[in-house]
Amino acid sequence: MQIFQALLGGLLQGGFYGIMALGFSLSWGVLGVINLAHGSLVLLGGYLAWSLFRGLGLDPFLGCLLTGPALFGAGCLLQRLLLRHLIDRPHLQALLATFGLNSFLASLLKLIYKADPRNIPLAYNQPIELGGLSIPRVRLMVFLIALALGLALHLLLRRTGMGRSIRAVAQNRNAARLLGIDVQKVYLWTMGLSAGLAGMAGALLAPLHPLHPFLGAAYTLKAFAITVIGGMGSIPGALLGGLALGLIENLAAALIPGVGANVGVASSFAALLLVLAWKGRGNLRAPPADPV
Amino acid sequence: MSEALLLGLTQLLMLITLASSWNLISGVAGCVDFGHAVFFGVGAYAMGILTTRTPLGFAPGLGFWPALLAAVLASAAYARLLGRLTLRLQGPYFSIAMLGALVATKELVRLARPWTGGGSGLDLPPVLDRAGDLAFMAGLCGGWLGALALLRRSELGLTLLALREDETGAQMRGIDTAAQKTAALVISASVTGAVGAFWAWQTTTLDPDTAFLDSRTLDMALCCLLGGLGTFWGPPLGAALLFGLRELLWSRFLDLHLLLQGGLLMGLVLLLPDGILGRRPR
Numbered sequence: 001m002q003i004f005q006a007l008l009g010g011l012l013q014g015g016f017y018g019i020m021a022l023g024f025s026l027s028w029g030v031l032g033v034i035n036l037a038h039g040s041l042v043l044l045g046g047y048l049a050w051s052l053f054r055g056l057g058l059d060p061f062l063g064c065l066l067t068g069p070a071l072f073g074a075g076c077l078l079q080r081l082l083l084r085h086l087i088d089r090p091h092l093q094a095l096l097a098t099f100g101l102n103s104f105l106a107s108l109l110k111l112i113y114k115a116d117p118r119n120i121p122l123a124y125n126q127p128i129e130l131g132g133l134s135i136p137r138v139r140l141m142v143f144l145i146a147l148a149l150g151l152a153l154h155l156l157l158r159r160t161g162m163g164r165s166i167r168a169v170a171q172n173r174n175a176a177r178l179l180g181i182d183v184q185k186v187y188l189w190t191m192g193l194s195a196g197l198a199g200m201a202g203a204l205l206a207p208l209h210p211l212h213p214f215l216g217a218a219y220t221l222k223a224f225a226i227t228v229i230g231g232m233g234s235i236p237g238a239l240l241g242g243l244a245l246g247l248i249e250n251l252a253a254a255l256i257p258g259v260g261a262n263v264g265v266a267s268s269f270a271a272l273l274l275v276l277a278w279k280g281r282g283n284l285r286a287p288p289a290d291p292v
Numbered sequence: 293m294s295e296a297l298l299l300g301l302t303q304l305l306m307l308i309t310l311a312s313s314w315n316l317i318s319g320v321a322g323c324v325d326f327g328h329a330v331f332f333g334v335g336a337y338a339m340g341i342l343t344t345r346t347p348l349g350f351a352p353g354l355g356f357w358p359a360l361l362a363a364v365l366a367s368a369a370y371a372r373l374l375g376r377l378t379l380r381l382q383g384p385y386f387s388i389a390m391l392g393a394l395v396a397t398k399e400l401v402r403l404a405r406p407w408t409g410g411g412s413g414l415d416l417p418p419v420l421d422r423a424g425d426l427a428f429m430a431g432l433c434g435g436w437l438g439a440l441a442l443l444r445r446s447e448l449g450l451t452l453l454a455l456r457e458d459e460t461g462a463q464m465r466g467i468d469t470a471a472q473k474t475a476a477l478v479i480s481a482s483v484t485g486a487v488g489a490f491w492a493w494q495t496t497t498l499d500p501d502t503a504f505l506d507s508r509t510l511d512m513a514l515c516c517l518l519g520g521l522g523t524f525w526g527p528p529l530g531a532a533l534l535f536g537l538r539e540l541l542w543s544r545f546l547d548l549h550l551l552l553q554g555g556l557l558m559g560l561v562l563l564l565p566d567g568i569l570g571r572r573p574r
Contacts, residue, residue: 034384036326036391085562091384092324093561096513099326100557103510107550217506221392228385266399269392273377276385 001132006254007247008133014246015143016204017226018239022153023197024223029233030170030190033083034091036098039219040105041195045071045202046211047113053120053206060120061141064203068196075195079188087187102216109213117210125207142204149200150239153193157235162189170233218265225272228279245271298422302494304535305429306487309436310508311515311527313483316440318513319522320449321476322456323379326509327390328484330374330397331367333504335485336492338363340414340503341407343493356419360489367485368478375474391509398504413499416492425494432490436483437528443479444524452476456522507550514553517560520567529568 024038035041048070049063058066082101086094127134157163168176169186177183205211222245230241245268252267310332318324342359354362378389401408408414443449455462455469462469492498511534516522519530542549560567 034388036388082558082562089565092322092387093565095324095326095384095387096517097558097561099510099513100554100561102554103507103550104554104558107548107554111547111551214506217391218395221388221395224388225392265392266396269389269396272389272392276381276389277377 002254003251005133006250008135009139010247010250011243012136012139012143012246013208013250014239014243015139015146016201016208016242017222017245018146018242019142019149019197019201019204020219021223021226021230021238021242022150022235023194023201024220025227025230025233025238026153026197027191027194028227030166031083031087031187032091033087033094034098034224035083035194036095036220037078037101037105037216038194038198038223039221040102040109040216041071041074041198042202042205042219043109043211043213043216044074044105045199046206047109047118047202048199049203049206050113050118050120050211059122060203060206061145064145064200067199067203069199071199071202072192072196074199075191075193076188078195079191083191084184084187102220106213106216113211113213115213117212118206119210120206122207138207142208145200145204146239146242149197150235153197154235156193162186166190221265221272222268225268225275228272229275293423295422298426300539302422302426302429304532305426305433306491307511307515307531307535308528309429309433309487310484311512311519311531312436312440313480313487314509314512315516315522315527316443316452316480317473317476319516319526320444320456321452321473322522323473323477324383324387324513325390325477325480326387326513327392327394328480328512329504329506329508330390330394331371331481331484332488332491332508333394333397333401333500334370335363335367335488336498336503337401337408337414338366338485339489339492340416340498343416344414356493359493360486363489364482364486367488368482370485371478371481372474375477379470379473379477394504394506394509398500401504402500408500411500413497413502416496416498418496419493425490428490432483432486441524448472448475507553510550510553510557514557514560517557517565517567520570523567523569526567526569 020038020042023041024035027033027035027038045064045067048067049058049060052058052063052066053060078101082097083094086097122138125136125138127136128140129135155163157167165176165181165186166189168179168181169183169190173183176186226238226241226245228241229244230237230239248271249267314325314328317328339359342354342362343356344353374390374393378386378393381389402411404410451462451467451472454465455467455472459469488503492503495502515530515534516527517530518533519526519528538549542552545552
């Protein structure tokens with residue numbers, strides 16, 4: 001029974017990972033930029049939701065409707081000020097710049113919110129008992145929101161003009177430019193969506209795990225591992241990869257004695273290396289998959 | 293010389309040595325290593341464990357020099373192991389896999405409580421000899437820069453430059469690029485590990501967060517980018533400038549330290565990607 005409980009916990013944990021990875025995967029697939037500050041954007045969303053909760057008593061499930069748009073704006077700003085100038089340069093430079101941005105955001109968060117762990121306690125977080133398993137209510141809600149966001153992003157990319165433009169640019173940015181698509185505008189929207197998803201993920205993280213300003217790198221690594229497992233630029237890939245990572249972490253914590261929840265990054269690192277070894281070496285030159 | 297001056301100079305030499313060792317793998321070989329601070333931590337912990345604790349049931353209680361040698365070997369061996377796993381990966385995949393190695397190693401060190409003291413860390417025997425510290429770092433830094441100058445003209449150095457520019461081309465000329473990159477990582481990690489071991493000896497206390505400090509990689513990257521990534525004199529120049537900036541300006545705003553460094557890195561990439569001494573057209 002304990003193992004089923006661990007499996008269930010992993011699946012539900014994977015919902016949050018899926019939302020986080022959706023945004024990471026989108027900017028990587030469309031802009032070709034690996035955003036090392038993605039985890040810090042998630043934390044920024046989480047701290048905003050915490051402020052809304054403490055200041056206005058706003059529930060984080062409503063707060064995510066505000067942190068999402070707020071981070072959408074931050075993503076557009078990031079694109080205008082920084083990434084726009086780096087997209088056509090060697091990959092290394094965007095990596096270095098977002099690495100710097102990550103430190104910048106982490107220390108900004110530490111200045112504002114101090115280094116104490118912050119979390120949002122929710123009164124209705126009693127588990128639902130079902131057939132011997134206890135289902136954490138908040139995690140279940142986050143899981144369902146992850147599915148809904150995946151569907152919404154799918155519809156956005158398939159049914160709207162901007163979505164079609166984003167997919168066109170992901171497939172071939174030069175051809176898209178020739179067809180009259182405003183590529184810079186597509187980049188702006190993509191970074192906005194990517195950061196907006198990070199902001200929503202952050203708000204949903206706050207009731208699940210304590211926030212700490214320097215956890216950004218760990219979340220970025222998890223998003224990277226998920227994206228490699230699931231495939232860059234794929235919505236089902238991000239969600240399924242998130243579930244896979246949640247399962248791996250929870251099983252490692254349940255099966256290896258004395259480990260507890262402390263191997264979050266170690267197990268995703270191991271999973272990442274295994275998948276990369278299995279798929280062959282990571283190859284950025286391959287054309288990105290069509291974001292479904 | 294005053295204590296503070298001795299300590300400051302020692303720190304400057306440490307920064308120069310770290311930056312130059314990061315430059316070998318990231319600038320010369322072109323494999324940007326975001327987790328290089330892991331070797332600093334491994335060296336520091338090797339020094340800590342061998343001089344104080346009783347790992348595996350025996351009490352080494354070694355002196356500085358044998359422990360230093362062991363720390364260098366430990367860092368080199370860890371680099372060999374990690375390199376086998378990560379250096380097959382291309383570009384950004386390598387960079388991020390190494391960042392993962394840093395965070396994962398920190399977690400494992402925290403878990404291995406019987407050997408590493410877990411989250412509370414280790415205390416080393418206190419030895420206060422600021423002049424001796426400076427002499428050691430001057431020797432290490434001078435020796436490393438000398439070795440680096442020779443290395444750059446050696447076959448390995450030229451091979452690394454070649455594979456940075458065109459890895460496929462180098463492979464087609466019969467170069468085992470994975471082996472060459474592993475050699476660069478092992479050499480670079482040994483020096484970083486030596487600095488880490490010295491740091492542990494000098495600081496006399498270490499825990500996972502200080503030994504595997506994420507921002508140490510940022511320091512190294514910043515020095516190299518400021519001076520010129522891949523150049524010989526770039527990292528020392530960048531280290532001296534960064535150190536001067538810190539002492540003159542930022543020491544008054546300790547809280548803003550990381551904020552300013554992160555901002556500086558973004559600004560450099562945007563405006564001066566080849567650094568002060570870099571002239572390689574991109």
